[in-house]
Amino acid sequence: MIYYEQFVLDNGLRVFVHEDESTPIAAVNILYNVGSRDEDPSRTGFAHLFEHLMFGGSRHIPSYDEPLQKVGGENNAFTSPDITNYYITLPAANLETAFWLESDRMLSLSFDPQVLDVQQKVVIEEFKQRYLNQPYGDVWLKLRPLAYQQHPYRWATIGKDISHIENATLDDVKAFFFKYYLPNNAILVVAGNVTVEQIKQLCKKWFEPIPAGEQYIRQLPSEPIQGEAxxxxxxxxxxxxxxxxxxxxxxxxxxxxxxxxxxxxxxxxxxxxxxxxxxxxxxxxxxxxxxxxxxxxxxxxxxxxxxxxxxxxxxxxxxxxxxxxxxxxxxxxxxxxxxxxxxxxxxxxxxxxxxxxxxxxxxxxxxxxxxxxxxxxxxxxxxxxxxxxxxxxxxxxxxxxxxxxxxxxxx
The missing domain is CATH 3.30.830.10 (Metalloenzyme, LuxS/M16 peptidase-like)
Structure with missing residues (x-):
C-alpha cells in the first residue's frame, strides 16, 4: 500500500507526497503530460529530444548535473509515447537542491543554440545506433505504422525520420517547451523521509512562482477498428x-x-x-x-x-x-x-x-x-x-x- 497526501498549487501543479521515515533518501519525480503521441507528424522525436535538452542547462543554472552530484544525488529521465518523466534520488537532508534544479528548468530552459546542436547530434547518433545499425533495431519503425493508420502511435518515440531532428530549429524548441512544459501540465511526486508540511513550504518557495500556461487539451485521432489482417x-x-x-x-x-x-x-x-x-x-x-x-x-x-x-x-x-x-x-x-x-x-x-x-x-x-x-x-x-x-x-x-x-x- 502506497500512502500519500496531495495538494494543488495556484499555478495548477499537482503535488503528491508519500512519507517513508524508514529511509534516509528522498525521491523527486516530475511527470510531464506529453509524449511522442502529442507531436506534429512532420516534427516527430521532439518529446525525446526534450528529454536530452532538459539536462543542458536552465535559465539560472548552466550545469544541471554538477550541483546534484555535490550533494550525493542521481538523476535520469525517460520518454514514452504517453509521458516524459524526470526523477532525482538524493539524501533527504539535501532535498531542497532537487527543488531548486527542477523548478528552474520548469521555469525555462537556457535555449542555448550550442546545447541544441550538441543534443541533436546525440539523438541522431542514438537513432542510428539503436534503430538503424542494430540487428532488428528498426522493427518498431516498421511495425508501428503497419499496426496504426491514424493514431500518432504510428511513429516510434525516437521519431519517424532522422531529418525531423536534424531540421529542428530553436523556434521549434521554444514552441514545444512553452506548450507542454508547464506546471499545470505536470505532476510532482516527492517520496521518502519527508513531511507534507515541508513539501508544501518548498513548493511555495520554488514552484508556485512559476506562471501557469494555456491548458493543453489533448485531441488525438482515434485509431479505427482494424477490419482485415x-x-x-x-x-x-x-x-x-x-x-x-x-x-x-x-x-x-x-x-x-x-x-x-x-x-x-x-x-x-x-x-x-x-x-x-x-x-x-x-x-x-x-x-x-x-x-x-x-x-x-x-x-x-x-x-x-x-x-x-x-x-x-x-x-x-x-x-x-x-x-x-x-x-x-x-x-x-x-x-x-x-x-x-x-x-x-x-x-x-x-x-x-x-x-x-x-x-x-x-x-x-x-x-x-x-x-x-x-x-x-x-x-x-x-x-x-x-x-x-x-x-x-x-x-x-x-x-x-x-x-x-x-x-x-x-x-
Whole structure:
C-alpha cells in the first residue's frame, strides 16, 4: 500500500507526497503530460529530444548535473509515447537542491543554440545506433505504422525520420517547451523521509512562482477498428528470421487491460507459457518466443514475437503461432493456469513497491490517469479477472483481422 497526501498549487501543479521515515533518501519525480503521441507528424522525436535538452542547462543554472552530484544525488529521465518523466534520488537532508534544479528548468530552459546542436547530434547518433545499425533495431519503425493508420502511435518515440531532428530549429524548441512544459501540465511526486508540511513550504518557495500556461487539451485521432489482417515483409543482415504479430487491445486504464495482460502472460511470459512450451520445448521452431503488451494509455498492442531456429521458414512458424492462438481462443481457460499468472502479476507489483523511486513513479503515473488511487487498486483488479473474462477478451483481441504481421527475413 502506497500512502500519500496531495495538494494543488495556484499555478495548477499537482503535488503528491508519500512519507517513508524508514529511509534516509528522498525521491523527486516530475511527470510531464506529453509524449511522442502529442507531436506534429512532420516534427516527430521532439518529446525525446526534450528529454536530452532538459539536462543542458536552465535559465539560472548552466550545469544541471554538477550541483546534484555535490550533494550525493542521481538523476535520469525517460520518454514514452504517453509521458516524459524526470526523477532525482538524493539524501533527504539535501532535498531542497532537487527543488531548486527542477523548478528552474520548469521555469525555462537556457535555449542555448550550442546545447541544441550538441543534443541533436546525440539523438541522431542514438537513432542510428539503436534503430538503424542494430540487428532488428528498426522493427518498431516498421511495425508501428503497419499496426496504426491514424493514431500518432504510428511513429516510434525516437521519431519517424532522422531529418525531423536534424531540421529542428530553436523556434521549434521554444514552441514545444512553452506548450507542454508547464506546471499545470505536470505532476510532482516527492517520496521518502519527508513531511507534507515541508513539501508544501518548498513548493511555495520554488514552484508556485512559476506562471501557469494555456491548458493543453489533448485531441488525438482515434485509431479505427482494424477490419482485415495486415502483413509486411522486410529483410536485413540479421542472424535469424524474426516473426512479429501485433494485435490491437484496450488502453492502460481500461478494465479489459488487466484481462489482456493476464492473457499475454499465459501466452508468452515465462517458460511455463503456452508459446514457450509448444513452440520452443515440444516443437523447437523458435530460439526464443514470447508475448507482451505495449501498455500504452490509448489503445495499445499485444505483441507476439520470436526469432526462429535455423532452417525453419517464417510461414511454418507463423502457422504454428496461429495454431496456439486459435487453441487459446477455442478452449476453456484452466483455473490453475490463470491463478499462476495472477500470482506472478501480483508478485511483480509487490516487488515494484520495494524501491522508493518505483513507488514515486507509479504514484505519478496513476495520478496522470486521473485516479491516483489506482496505484493501490491494481492487485484487486488483477484478482477480479475470471477465466471467462480471459476467454472473452481472447476472442476479441486475438482475431486474425485484428493482427498486423511482420516477417523479418535474414538476408
Amino acid at each position: 495486415r502483413k509486411l515483409e522486410t529483410s536485413a543482415k540479421v542472424p535469424l528470421n524474426g516473426l512479429y504479430k501485433a494485435y490491437h487491445m484496450p488502453g492502460r486504464f481500461d478494465l479489459d487491460f488487466y484481462r489482456t495482460d493476464l492473457l499475454s502472460d499465459m501466452l508468452g511470459r515465462s517458460k511455463s507459457s503456452r508459446l514457450y512450451q509448444k513452440l520452443l520445448r515440444d516443437n523447437p521452431l523458435f530460439s526464443n518466443v514470447g508475448a507482451y503488451l505495449t501498455s500504452s494509455i490509448d489503445p495499445g498492442l499485444l505483441v507476439v514475437q520470436g526469432t526462429l531456429n535455423a532452417g525453419i521458414s517464417l510461414e511454418e512458424a507463423d502457422a504454428a503461432v496461429e495454431a496456439v492462438i486459435q487453441e487459446f481462443v477455442e478452449q476453456t481457460v484452466p483455473e490453475d493456469e490463470l491463478a499462476k499468472v495472477k500470482n506472478q502479476a501480483e508478485a511483480t507489483l509487490a516487488f515494484a513497491e520495494v524501491e522508493l523511486l518505483n513507488r514515486a513513479m507509479n504514484l505519478a503515473f496513476a495520478a496522470n490517469s486521473g485516479n491516483p488511487d489506482l496505484v493501490n487498486e491494481e492487485a484487486a483488479h488483477i484478482q477480479a479477472v475470471t477465466a471467462d473474462d480471459v476467454q472473452s477478451i481472447a476472442g476479441k483481441v486475438l482475431r486474425k483481422e485484428n493482427c498486423s504481421t511482420l516477417y523479418y527475413r535474414a538476408a
